[in-house]
Amino acid sequence: xxxxxxxxxxxxxxxxxxxxxxxxxxxxxxxxxxxxxxxxxxxxxxxxxxxxxxxxxxxxxxxxxxxxxxxxxxxxxxxxxxxxxxxxxxxxxxxxxxxxxxxxxxxxxxxxxxxxxxxxxxxxxxxxxxxxxxxxxxxxxxxxxxxxxxxxxxxxxxxxxxxxxxxxxxxxxxxxxxxxxxxxxxxxxxxxxxxxxxxxxxxxxxxxxxxxxxxxxxxxxxxxxxxxxxxxxxxxxxxxxxxxxxxxxxxxxx
Numbered sequence: 480x481x482x483x484x485x486x487x488x489x490x491x492x493x494x495x496x497x498x499x500x501x502x503x504x505x506x507x508x509x510x511x512x513x514x515x516x517x518x519x520x521x522x523x524x525x526x527x528x529x530x531x532x533x534x535x536x537x538x539x540x541x542x543x544x545x546x547x548x549x550x551x552x553x554x555x556x557x558x559x560x561x562x563x564x565x566x567x568x569x570x571x572x573x574x575x576x577x578x579x580x581x582x583x584x585x586x587x588x589x590x591x592x593x594x595x596x597x598x599x600x601x602x603x604x605x606x607x608x609x610x611x612x613x614x615x616x617x618x619x620x621x622x623x624x625x626x627x628x629x630x631x632x633x634x635x636x637x638x639x640x641x642x643x644x645x646x647x648x649x650x651x652x653x654x655x656x657x658x659x660x661x662x663x664x665x666x667x668x669x670x671x672x673x674x675x676x677x678x679x680x681x682x683x684x685x686x687x688x689x690x691x692x693x694x695x696x697x698x699x700x701x702x703x704x705x706x707x708x709x710x711x712x713x714x715x716x717x718x719x720x721x722x723x724x725x726x727x728x729x730x731x732x733x
Contacts, residue, residue: 558587562588588632592633602616610672689713
């Protein structure tokens with residue numbers, strides 16, 4: 480009973496102290512603005528708010544940038560049959576030439592290349608569930624990337640003085656070529672690190688089909704759904720929906 484009474488008394492007291500402190504600060508603010516134009520406390524608060532706004536704006540900008548990049552990647556997967564790609568391994572890295580006869584696809588290729596360069600520079604990883612991509616971004620500061628626009632796409636030269644990173648870049652280039660060859664169905668595949676034998680996996684699902692796509696693990700788009708195994712399953716795109724309908728046992732648990 481004493482404990483309850485003490486708590487009952489403390490809460491109003493705390494509210495009263497807080498209210499009085501706020502009133503005192505307001506009065507202090509009034510005095511300072513009247514005498515000096517602006518008080519130090521208000522200046523500090525303004526600076527803090529400015530910093531918080533800047534941080535929030537930066538985080539929102541990064542999120543929007545990554546979302547735009549994912550939309551570009553999806554568009555490239557959907558039109559993979561319009562893309563040609565060659566890969567040349569060098570002693571210090573890899574050279575790739577990615578092109579298309581379609582002007583719209585050419586623009587997407589260039590957009591994605593520049594976006595990837597920015598992601599590497601800022602160490603903002605994508606496909607973190609994929610061992611190869613996660614490891615590549617971990618060593619991003621050891622990669623030098625040069626992009627050259629070509630009449631039909633881009634030429635990318637990646638180099639590193641680290642022998643291990645060279646192997647990572649070359650493995651990544653082969654993985655991207657696999658994406659170009661197979662399209663969206665290959666997006667769910669993981670890529671093991673160089674020298675590591677990949678284990679066969681019977682189940683490849685990444686999401687629950689309710690909030691995340693079963694094929695890629697990305698947020699779902701309710702425009703793309705299918706009735707599978709007696710329930711409605713949602714996907715991020717039409718290609719993932721078609722892949723799951725074709726082999727549902729690979730992506731959906733019974």
